[in-house]
Amino acid sequence: MSIPMEKLDVAKKELTALLGERCSTSQAVRDQHGKDESWHELCAPDLVCFAKSTEEVSEIVKICAKHKIPVVPFGAGTSLEGHINAVEGGVSLDLNQMDQILEVHEEDLDCVVQPGVRRKQLNEHLRDTGLFFPIDPGADATIGGMASTRASGTNAVRYGTMKDNILNLTVVLPDGKIIKTGGRAKKSSAGYDLTRLYIGSEGTLGVITEITLKLYGIPEAISAATVSFPDVESAVQSVILTIQSGIPIARIEFLDDVQIDAINKYSGLDLPVQVSLFLEFHGSEQGVAEQAEMVGEICKDFGAEDFKWTSKPEDRTKLWEARHNAAYAARALRNGASMWATDVCVPISRLADCILETKADLDKSSLIAPIVGHVGDGNFHLAFVLNMDDPAEIAEAEELNARLIARAQSMEGTCTGEHGVGLGKKKYLKNELGEGAVEVMATLKAALDPDNIMNPGKII
Amino acid sequence: MSIPMEKLDVAKKELTALLGERCSTSQAVRDQHGKDESWHELCAPDLVCFAKSTEEVSEIVKICAKHKIPVVPFGAGTSLEGHINAVEGGVSLDLNQMDQILEVHEEDLDCVVQPGVRRKQLNEHLRDTGLFFPIDPGADATIGGMASTRASGTNAVRYGTMKDNILNLTVVLPDGKIIKTGGRAKKSSAGYDLTRLYIGSEGTLGVITEITLKLYGIPEAISAATVSFPDVESAVQSVILTIQSGIPIARIEFLDDVQIDAINKYSGLDLPVQVSLFLEFHGSEQGVAEQAEMVGEICKDFGAEDFKWTSKPEDRTKLWEARHNAAYAARALRNGASMWATDVCVPISRLADCILETKADLDKSSLIAPIVGHVGDGNFHLAFVLNMDDPAEIAEAEELNARLIARAQSMEGTCTGEHGVGLGKKKYLKNELGEGAVEVMATLKAALDPDNIMNPGKII
Numbered sequence: 009m010s011i012p013m014e015k016l017d018v019a020k021k022e023l024t025a026l027l028g029e030r031c032s033t034s035q036a037v038r039d040q041h042g043k044d045e046s047w048h049e050l051c052a053p054d055l056v057c058f059a060k061s062t063e064e065v066s067e068i069v070k071i072c073a074k075h076k077i078p079v080v081p082f083g084a085g086t087s088l089e090g091h092i093n094a095v096e097g098g099v100s101l102d103l104n105q106m107d108q109i110l111e112v113h114e115e116d117l118d119c120v121v122q123p124g125v126r127r128k129q130l131n132e133h134l135r136d137t138g139l140f141f142p143i144d145p146g147a148d149a150t151i152g153g154m155a156s157t158r159a160s161g162t163n164a165v166r167y168g169t170m171k172d173n174i175l176n177l178t179v180v181l182p183d184g185k186i187i188k189t190g191g192r193a194k195k196s197s198a199g200y201d202l203t204r205l206y207i208g209s210e211g212t213l214g215v216i217t218e219i220t221l222k223l224y225g226i227p228e229a230i231s232a233a234t235v236s237f238p239d240v241e242s243a244v245q246s247v248i249l250t251i252q253s254g255i256p257i258a259r260i261e262f263l264d265d266v267q268i269d270a271i272n273k274y275s276g277l278d279l280p281v282q283v284s285l286f287l288e289f290h291g292s293e294q295g296v297a298e299q300a301e302m303v304g305e306i307c308k309d310f311g312a313e314d315f316k317w318t319s320k321p322e323d324r325t326k327l328w329e330a331r332h333n334a335a336y337a338a339r340a341l342r343n344g345a346s347m348w349a350t351d352v353c354v355p356i357s358r359l360a361d362c363i364l365e366t367k368a369d370l371d372k373s374s375l376i377a378p379i380v381g382h383v384g385d386g387n388f389h390l391a392f393v394l395n396m397d398d399p400a401e402i403a404e405a406e407e408l409n410a411r412l413i414a415r416a417q418s419m420e421g422t423c424t425g426e427h428g429v430g431l432g433k434k435k436y437l438k439n440e441l442g443e444g445a446v447e448v449m450a451t452l453k454a455a456l457d458p459d460n461i462m463n464p465g466k467i468i
Numbered sequence: 469m470s471i472p473m474e475k476l477d478v479a480k481k482e483l484t485a486l487l488g489e490r491c492s493t494s495q496a497v498r499d500q501h502g503k504d505e506s507w508h509e510l511c512a513p514d515l516v517c518f519a520k521s522t523e524e525v526s527e528i529v530k531i532c533a534k535h536k537i538p539v540v541p542f543g544a545g546t547s548l549e550g551h552i553n554a555v556e557g558g559v560s561l562d563l564n565q566m567d568q569i570l571e572v573h574e575e576d577l578d579c580v581v582q583p584g585v586r587r588k589q590l591n592e593h594l595r596d597t598g599l600f601f602p603i604d605p606g607a608d609a610t611i612g613g614m615a616s617t618r619a620s621g622t623n624a625v626r627y628g629t630m631k632d633n634i635l636n637l638t639v640v641l642p643d644g645k646i647i648k649t650g651g652r653a654k655k656s657s658a659g660y661d662l663t664r665l666y667i668g669s670e671g672t673l674g675v676i677t678e679i680t681l682k683l684y685g686i687p688e689a690i691s692a693a694t695v696s697f698p699d700v701e702s703a704v705q706s707v708i709l710t711i712q713s714g715i716p717i718a719r720i721e722f723l724d725d726v727q728i729d730a731i732n733k734y735s736g737l738d739l740p741v742q743v744s745l746f747l748e749f750h751g752s753e754q755g756v757a758e759q760a761e762m763v764g765e766i767c768k769d770f771g772a773e774d775f776k777w778t779s780k781p782e783d784r785t786k787l788w789e790a791r792h793n794a795a796y797a798a799r800a801l802r803n804g805a806s807m808w809a810t811d812v813c814v815p816i817s818r819l820a821d822c823i824l825e826t827k828a829d830l831d832k833s834s835l836i837a838p839i840v841g842h843v844g845d846g847n848f849h850l851a852f853v854l855n856m857d858d859p860a861e862i863a864e865a866e867e868l869n870a871r872l873i874a875r876a877q878s879m880e881g882t883c884t885g886e887h888g889v890g891l892g893k894k895k896y897l898k899n900e901l902g903e904g905a906v907e908v909m910a911t912l913k914a915a916l917d918p919d920n921i922m923n924p925g926k927i928i
Contacts, residue, residue: 113815113817114712115708115712115815115816115817116815116816116817117711117712118815157657158656158657158661159657160655164655168632169655171661171664172628172632181904181908185904186904187901187902187904187905187908188901188902188905189901189905190882190901191877191880191881191882191900192815192880192881193813193814193815193845193846193847193876193880193881193882193885194813194815194816194845194846194847195620195624195629195813195845195847195885195886196618196813196882196884196885197617197618197619197668197882197884197885197886197887197888197889198882198883198884198889198893198896198897198900198901199668199889199897199901199906199909199927199928200665200668200669200673200909200912200913200927201618201631201661201664201665201667201668202901202905202908202909204631204661204664204665205660205661205664205665205912207661208657208659208660208661209660213660224714225712225713225714227714228714248575251577252574252575252577252685253685254684254685254687254688256716292758294754294758295755295758298752298754298755353653353654353655353656354653355573355575355576355578355652355653355654356575356576356654357573357575357576385653385654385655386653386654387653387654387655416653417651420651420652420653421651421652421653422650422651422653422656422657422658423658424656424657424658425653425654425655425656425657426655426657427657428657429657429658429659433658436658437658437659440651440658441647441648441649441650441658441659441662442647442648444641444645444646444647445647445648445649445662446659448641448647448662448916449659449660449662451915451916452660452665452912452915452916453660454915455911455912455914455915456908456911456912467659467660468659
C-alpha cells in the first residue's frame with residue numbers, strides 16, 4: 009500500500025518548512041531507517057524526520073495526521089521483530105536528537121529523560137550520584153525504544169522490566185495532542201493505567217517523548233559467578249531452587265553448550281563446553297558472600313562442580329561483555345552467516361522441558377541455534393545462524409520458530425518475553441491470548457488511532 | 469437516572485430463571501450492596517445477583533447488556549471512595565461465592581484464584597507451602613476487589629502493588645465475552661498490556677473473574693521495630709535515607725502523634741505520643757539483624773532515641789493489628805463519630821513538606837484527623853473523624869481534602885496512591901493528569917463499554 013505522490017509532496021513541503029534539513033529523503037538515510045537488527049526485510053520510509061522536542065514531534069504528527077501518512081517512531085534501531093520497518097511507507101520519526109537527561113531527583117530515586125537517551129549514556133551520567141538504571145537488554149538501546157517494546161534483559165529477575173520501572177510518560181497522540189500519563193509518586197490508583205498502556209505499544213498508539221524512570225542505589229558490593237552443569241535439567245533445577253529460596257539474585261543467565269563454545273571462540277574465554285549459568289549478586293559485602301555461598305551449595309547439590317565466583321570488576325566486565333556478545337559470537341560460528349533471534353518465556357517449572365524439547369528439535373534440523381536465557385524469569389532466546397539467501401534455510405528456521413512458540417504457549421508461556429510483537433510475532437497472538445483478547449487490542453488501537461497512522465502493520 | 473420498571477422486570481425474570489434465589493430484590497440485601505466503607509451516601513442497586521462461576525457472570529452480563537442495565541461488581545465492600553455504590557441503579561454482581569483457590573504452583577511461585585477469595589483466606593491456604601501473598605491493604609478485602617482498585621498497603625514498599633503482582637486475569641467483557649489477558653510466564657511483551665488495563669479499572673471495563681497472582685517464599689526471619697521522633701521532618705528524613713541506602717525494608721509506616729494517641733487508647737499500647745515509625749524486616753536471620761541495625765543507626769542520626777526491635781511473633785502481631793485498626797482507633801477518639809478516609813501520594817522528597825503543611829491546615833480547622841502512611845512509597849492517609857449529620861463538618865472536611873489533594877498534586881503527586889477514584893476523586897483527575905489524559909481514559913471507556921453499563925459514574 010503506497011502513499012499517493014501528491015500527498016507525500018505536500019507533506020514533505022510542510023515538514024521541510026518545519027524542520028529544514030532535518031527532513032530527509034536521501035535513499036541512504038531512508039534505508040538506514042527501514043530495517044532493525046532482525047531478519048525482517050528492509051521497508052524504507054518515504055521520509056525521515058529528526059525531531060528535537062516534544063513540541064516538534066507534535067507538529068510532525070499533526071502534519072502526518074492531516075494527510076493520513078504513517079508515522080514510525082525510530083530509536084537505536086536495535087529491535088528484533090521488524091518493529092521499525094516502514095511496511096506502509098510514510099515518515100520515520102527519528103528521536104535520537106532528543107537525548108537530554110532533563111532531571112535527576114536523587115532523593116526520590118527517579119529521573120526524567122528524553123526518548124533518545126541511550127541506557128549506557130544514562131548510567132555514565134548517573135555514576136557520580138551513586139545511582140543507576142538497571143534494565144539492560146544487551147544492546148545500547150534508547151530508553152524510548154526500551155519503553156516502547158517493554159524491554160527487560162539480564163537484570164529483570166531482580167529489578168523487573170520496563171513496565172515496572174516507569175512512573176510517567178509524555179506521549180504525543182496520533183492527532184498531535186500532548187499528554188502525560190502519571191506523576192512522580194511511586195504509586196497511584198488515579199484511573200486507568202495509561203503508563204502501562206503505552207509501555208510495550210511499539211509506537212502504534214502514539215510517540216513517547218519523555219520518560220520518568222525509577223533509579224536504584226549502586227549496590228555496595230557486586231560479585232559474579234560461573235558454574236557448569238552435567239545437563240540442562242540440573243542447571244534449571246538449580247535456578248528454580250535459587251528463586252524459590254528467595255535469594256535476591258541480580259542476574260542468572262543460562263547458556264547451552266553450543267553458546268559456550270561460541271563465546272569461548274569469540275570472546276577468548278576457556279569455559280568448559282557444557283550447559284552453564286552466569287550469575288551476579290548485588291548487596292552488602294556480607295550479603296553478596298552469603299548469596300554466593302547459598303547458590304553455590306544449591307548448584308553443587310544438582311551436580312555442578314566448578315562454581316567460581318569473583319568480585320573483581322574486570323572479571324565481571326569480561327563475563328558480561330561475553331554474554332552481551334553472545335549473538336555476535338553465535339553468528340561467528342559460520343562464515344558470512346546472518347542471525348535470526350527469537351525469544352519465548354514459560355513458567356519456570358516448564359523451562360527444562362521447553363529447552364530440552366527445543367534442543368531435540370534443533371538436533372533434528374540442519375541449523376545451528378545456540379540457546380541463551382534469562383532463566384530466572386523463564387525467558388530464553390534462540391539465535392538461528394543461517395544464510396538469508398537460502399530460502400530452504402529460512403523456511404526451516406520459520407518452522408522451528410513456529411514449533412518453539414507453540415511449545416511455549418502450550419506450557420502457559422508467551423511467544424515473546426521481551427522482544428515484542430513487531431511483524432514477527434503477530435500471527436502467534438491469537439493462539440496465545442484467544443480471539444477475544446486480540447479483538448480488545450484491535451478495539452483499543454481503532455479507538456486511539458482511528459486513521460491507523462501510528463506504526464501501522466505492527467502488533468495487530 | 470432510574471431504569472424503567474418494565475425493563476427491570478424483564479431482566480429480573482431472566483436473571484431469576486438463571487440464578488433462582490441467588491437473584492435478590494430484598495431491601496436489606498440491596499442496601500447492604502449499596503454502600504462501601506466510605507462516607508459516600510447509600511445508592512442501592514435494584515437487584516443483587518450472586519454468581520458462582522465465570523460462565524454465570526458472563527450470562528448475567530449478557531442479560532444486563534441486552535437491556536442496557538448497569539452492572540456493579542461487588543467484593544468485600546471495603547472500598548473507600550464509593551466504588552460499589554450503584555449510582556445509576558441496576559445489578560450489584562456479588563462475587564463472594566466465587567471463593568475458590570483454583571491452582572497453586574509452588575515451583576512457579578504463583579496461584580490462580582477466583583475474585584471472591586479473601587487475602588487472609590489465601591494466606592491461610594498457602595501456609596503449609598511456605599509461600600505467601602504479600603499485598604496487605606489492611607481490610608480483609610477480596611482479591612478481585614484489590615485487583616480492581618489497584619490496591620497496595622503496608623508491604624508495597626518491598627513487594628509492589630497489585631499491578632506488580634498479577635500475571636493474568638480472566639475478564640468478562642461488557643458484552644459477556646470471556647477473555648484472558650496473559651499467561652503464567654513471569655514476563656511478556658506480547659502486545660498491549662491488557663492485564664494492567666483492567667487492574668485499577670474499578671469494574672468500569674468488565675468483571676474480573678479469575679486472577680493469577682505472584683507468590684513469595686515466607687521469609688526465614690521477620691522482625692519488627694518501633695521508633696519515635698522529635699518531629700515529622702526527622703522521621704521522614706530517616707525514611708528517605710533508608711530507602712536510598714537500598715535497605716530492602718518490608719514495611720515502614722508513619723503514624724503522627726494524634727494517631728499514636730488513638731491507638732494507645734484503642735489497642736492498649738503505651739507508645740510515646742510522638743511522631744513514630746513502625747517497621748518490619750524480612751530476610752535471613754543475619755540479614756534481618758543487619759537491616760535493623762542499619763535502620764536503627766539512621767534513625768538515631770536523625771534524633772530518635774528509642775528504636776526497639778523484636779522478632780517475637782506475638783509482639784509483631786500486636787503491633788500490626790494496632791496499625792490495621794488505626795482507622796477504628798481514630799474513630800473511637802470521638803463518641804458516635806464517623807470516619808472519612810482519604811489518601812494521597814507524593815515523591816518522597818516532598819513528603820515532610822506535604823505532611824507538615826497538612827498538619828498546619830488541620831490545626832487551623834475544627835476537625836480531628838490522624839495521619840498514617842506507607843511512607844516508604846510517599847503515600848499517606850488522613851482519617852477525618854466527624855459527625856456525618858453535621859453539614860458544616862462535612863463541608864470543612866471537603867475543603868481540607870481538596871486542599872490536601874491540590875497540595876499533593878502541586879508536588880507532582882497523586883490524588884490517590886491506593887484507594888482509587890470511585891466517586892470521591894473523579895473531580896480531581898483533570899488537575900492531576902490534564903484534560904488530554906482524561907479524554908484518553910474516556911475514549912477507552914467508550915470503546916470498550918459503548919453502552920456504559922459497567923459500573924457507570926465511576927472514574928470518568
